[in-house]
Amino acid sequence: MTELVFKTAAEIADLIASKEISSQEVTKAFYDRAEALNPQTNSYLYQSRENAMAAAVSADKAQAEGKILSILHGVPIAVKDNLTTTDAPTTSGSKILEGWVPQYDATVVKKLRASGLPILGKTNLDEFAMGSSTEYSAFGPSRNPWDLDRIPGGSGGGSSSAVAGHLAPIAIGSDTGGSIRYPAAVTGSVGAKPTYGAVSRYGLIALASSLDQIGPVSNTVLDSALLQDVISGHDPHDSTSLKDSLGSMTDAVKNADVKGLRVGIVKQLSKDGFQPGVKACFDDTIAKLTAQGVEVVEVDCPSFEYAIAAYYLILPAEASSNLAKFDSVRFGLRVAPEGNPTIERVMAATREAGFGPEVKRRIILGTYALSSGYYDAYYGSAQKVRTLIQQDLEKAFSQVDVLLTPTAPTTAFKIGEKVNDPIAMYLNDVATIPANLAGIPGMSVPNGLAQEDGLPSGVQILAPAMQDAQMYRVGAIIEKLYTDEWGSPLIAKAPKLEVK
Amino acid sequence: MSEITPDTVRHLASLARILVTEDEVETLAKELNVIVDAVATVKKAVSGDIKATSHPIPMANVYREDVVEPSLTQAEALSGAPDSADGRFRVAAILDED
Numbered sequence: 001m002t003e004l005v006f007k008t009a010a011e012i013a014d015l016i017a018s019k020e021i022s023s024q025e026v027t028k029a030f031y032d033r034a035e036a037l038n039p040q041t042n043s044y045l046y047q048s049r050e051n052a053m054a055a056a057v058s059a060d061k062a063q064a065e066g067k068i069l070s071i072l073h074g075v076p077i078a079v080k081d082n083l084t085t086t087d088a089p090t091t092s093g094s095k096i097l098e099g100w101v102p103q104y105d106a107t108v109v110k111k112l113r114a115s116g117l118p119i120l121g122k123t124n125l126d127e128f129a130m131g132s133s134t135e136y137s138a139f140g141p142s143r144n145p146w147d148l149d150r151i152p153g154g155s156g157g158g159s160s161s162a163v164a165g166h167l168a169p170i171a172i173g174s175d176t177g178g179s180i181r182y183p184a185a186v187t188g189s190v191g192a193k194p195t196y197g198a199v200s201r202y203g204l205i206a207l208a209s210s211l212d213q214i215g216p217v218s219n220t221v222l223d224s225a226l227l228q229d230v231i232s233g234h235d236p237h238d239s240t241s242l243k244d245s246l247g248s249m250t251d252a253v254k255n256a257d258v259k260g261l262r263v264g265i266v267k268q269l270s271k272d273g274f275q276p277g278v279k280a281c282f283d284d285t286i287a288k289l290t291a292q293g294v295e296v297v298e299v300d301c302p303s304f305e306y307a308i309a310a311y312y313l314i315l316p317a318e319a320s321s322n323l324a325k326f327d328s329v330r331f332g333l334r335v336a337p338e339g340n341p342t343i344e345r346v347m348a349a350t351r352e353a354g355f356g357p358e359v360k361r362r363i364i365l366g367t368y369a370l371s372s373g374y375y376d377a378y379y380g381s382a383q384k385v386r387t388l389i390q391q392d393l394e395k396a397f398s399q400v401d402v403l404l405t406p407t408a409p410t411t412a413f414k415i416g417e418k419v420n421d422p423i424a425m426y427l428n429d430v431a432t433i434p435a436n437l438a439g440i441p442g443m444s445v446p447n448g449l450a451q452e453d454g455l456p457s458g459v460q461i462l463a464p465a466m467q468d469a470q471m472y473r474v475g476a477i478i479e480k481l482y483t484d485e486w487g488s489p490l491i492a493k494a495p496k497l498e499v500k
Numbered sequence: 501m502s503e504i505t506p507d508t509v510r511h512l513a514s515l516a517r518i519l520v521t522e523d524e525v526e527t528l529a530k531e532l533n534v535i536v537d538a539v540a541t542v543k544k545a546v547s548g549d550i551k552a553t554s555h556p557i558p559m560a561n562v563y564r565e566d567v568v569e570p571s572l573t574q575a576e577a578l579s580g581a582p583d584s585a586d587g588r589f590r591v592a593a594i595l596d597e598d
Contacts (some may be wrong), residue, residue: 101579101580306541313539313542328591329591342594343593346591351518351519360520361535364528367512378540382539383554384545386553387550423535465556
């Protein structure tokens with residue numbers, strides 16, 4: 001029998017349901033490993049054995065009373081530290097919130113608790129989810145289990161490194177421009193950004209409210225589907241929450257059938273700018289699908305050329321407004337300058353001390369984009385680009401069921417390589433950003449190791465809004481083509497982390 | 501080249517209530533010029549009559565019944581406050597003395 005911590009969430013859930021193991025046994029196994037390996041990966045900002053084991057005891061007790069609370073009953077999970085939790089500090093990776101314990105649980109956290117999933121801890125992220133490497137976390141970068149000198153992607157690098165390193169079987173992430181999908185690609189794991197509104201954002205510390213979406217992080221497509229089914233659904237606390245159910249993602253994975261599938265390759269995201277090994281993996285995915293009889297066509301999305309530019313106006317504009325709440329009054333850090341300062345000087349000194357350089361850069365950029373005289377030219381034009389992207393996607397999806405792109409332009413880069421070059425960092429999200437601007441679902445599935453460095457690559461699947469099931473169907477098809485070839489998921493090829 | 505001068509940065513930082521050192525002003529001015537040049541390309545993408553999209557899904561106001569529901573107690577609401585007194589948030593003076 002494979003050691004417990006190398007099993008998928010689906011396998012663990014089955015073992016618990018059939019009473020072969022208890023939630024306490026599996027939670028303890030993951031907690032022990034996470035505690036021992038976290039000094040190497042820095043995946044978790046906060047771990048609590050007491051909280052995790054108490055939840056596992058409750059799950060086992062419920063089961064003994066005949067209550068199976070969900071399809072993932074008893075399976076432990078890690079939660080990104082930008083979701084509020086009443087029993088653990090919530091920092092969002094920032095000094096300005098260090099030590100803050102929220103007064104309410106995020107809806108997703110509430111659902112996890114009600115569904116019998118013990119929370120192992122809170123995972124690291126770039127400060128307020130601004131970044132694609134976790135190097136902008138105020139608490140140090142997380143490290144990629146494939147090579148500890150490399151980034152695990154961001155902003156959700158804590159969750160991706162925890163799952164890829166088996167410090168948790170599954171995790172929660174949030175995706176504003178690729179923060180679930182990019183980390184999945186560079187760690188050889190799976191991550192999905194559901195349709196905007198499919199999962200409640202209540203209790204998610206907002207970065208850009210019109211782009212943010214919570215989603216699953218896992219090692220297999222089925223595990224992400226199971227988790228999305230647990231966390232999605234309408235929430236009256238979130239005015240953007242979708243009223244209608246999007247159906248069962250689990251069923252979409254289990255019934256995945258290649259028959260009649262039409263996929264599109266985006267002209268603007270299949271040529272230049274990708275590392276040769278990443279491009280080769282992508283071409284291989286397309287070849288495999290073609291060999292299955294899948295119809296592949298090229299689609300034209302000219303507006304994608306402007307997606308990054310539009311994103312880096314809309315995001316800072318929304319973030320500068322969302323982060324105004326960190327004002328030293330009701331919660332978080334307060335720094336008072338010498339003498340008898342006014343509240344404005346206290347706010348300015350607090351925000352100087354509490355925010356890191358990338359957060360300051362984006363707040364000031366957002367303030368500029370929204371200032372009078374520039375608003376129409378910058379923010380106004382960016383909103384129009386958003387319309388063009390939706391129109392291009394609508395046209396593309398009239399010809400095909402899903403679009404495929406490489407998820408990330410390169411494999412995981414070395415820690416420190418891009419940290420002082422904001423533009424280079426922003427370009428990591430070139431393929432993932434359009435989905436957020438349009439509100440459509442997107443997921444990343446491993447599709448091999450790049451020939452030049454042996455590091456994981458991912459393929460991104462984009463589906464029309466509300467058609468998350470279609471995305472999971474194609475994710476399951478691609479995953480199976482590869483596991484048939486490799487005999488196991490890609491993650492089984494990752495170096496095994498040893499406790500030092 | 502866009503025109504973000506050190507003075508622009510000082511003004512924006514003051515609007516955003518972020519104290520910045522002179523070193524930061526210099527660095528930010530340089531970085532923001534590069535970033536603004538890059539993002540200014542959006543202007544080239546849009547011509548003619550294109551509507552602006554602020555949200556990816558159709559938005560409508562959401563109302564709830566106007567009934568009293570349980571909420572945070574005063575102590576809970578103040579539990580994370582850097583400073584409080586008499587059941588309220590306490591802050592520095594709003595106005596300068598002079």
